[in-house]
Amino acid sequence: MSGTLLWSGEDSATAEHVIGRALVPALIGQPLVPVAALEARMDRALAGNPFTKAGVSIALWDAYAKALDVPLAVALGGPMRTEVAIKCSLSGNGGRLRAGLARAQESGFRAFKIKIGLDVDSDVERMAELRALVGPDTMIGLDANGGYSRADARRAGERLLEFGPAFFEQPVAPADLVGMRDLRGLGIPVVGDETVFGSEDLMAAIRADALDVVSLYVGKSGGPGRAVTMGRIAHAAGVDIVIGSNGELGVGAAAQLHVACALEALGAIPSDIIGAAYYDSDVVRIGIDTDGVRARLGDAPGLGVVLDDHLSARLRDGSSEQGVR
């Protein structure tokens, strides 16, 4: 998975350390079934580190689904759908924004979110420029990555309303559930991303009435099975679901797609199953089927991707730090 030190406190070096030190001793020699028991063993052996655990969990679920000879989405209880709408994340103003949009449109993307949360004036300028570039009918969401104070989030939301934002993701700090709840009054659906890692976070956000939508990650959840469980909790609480991203490469992107297809309910906001579009090369030789508008589920067993052995070895020696969120 694609943890970064800045965002989740994990990277490839911490992952290698804790896998060797804690997870391998906890798992080697254990039966594959039930996978949930192996995930529980990982939790007993290692605190935190959900992205690292998710990486291992994806491998376990992939092996389980392959043993059943079914796609992972089927092993997870689906598929409830075989196509998932996706969008692309953009940042920067002026030339940088236009270049990012042109690249995204070339890759086929037709729905977007912009990164905001640093400076309200510059953020409003970015949204105004993007709206003018894509026209009134294109979906644009906002993602502040928790960067605003409560006052700035309200000021930004009020000024951005005229540009028709589809959602307001993580407007204030992750732990500020009251701030998130109060911003729901603006009339833009509030999405919780950094606020919700695991199911305990989701339950706390639900009790606080803090969210319209939760951004579920395979990485934050600790694995595909747990992401699906969290999706069921969110659905039962009337909270919509979007699949979020930390810029996954081909294996992680496939895990996102299978989870999205296994969920009983997936909200109307296009998901971020896009990591591969951010990189020049990938760890898979055959990845998921995507055209920028949708990602489509195949019928191969497990994740349905084929690793590029040469590239996988090279990336193991110098892992990418790029994050998308």
Ligand SMILES: [Mg+2]
């Ligand atoms: Mg986000």
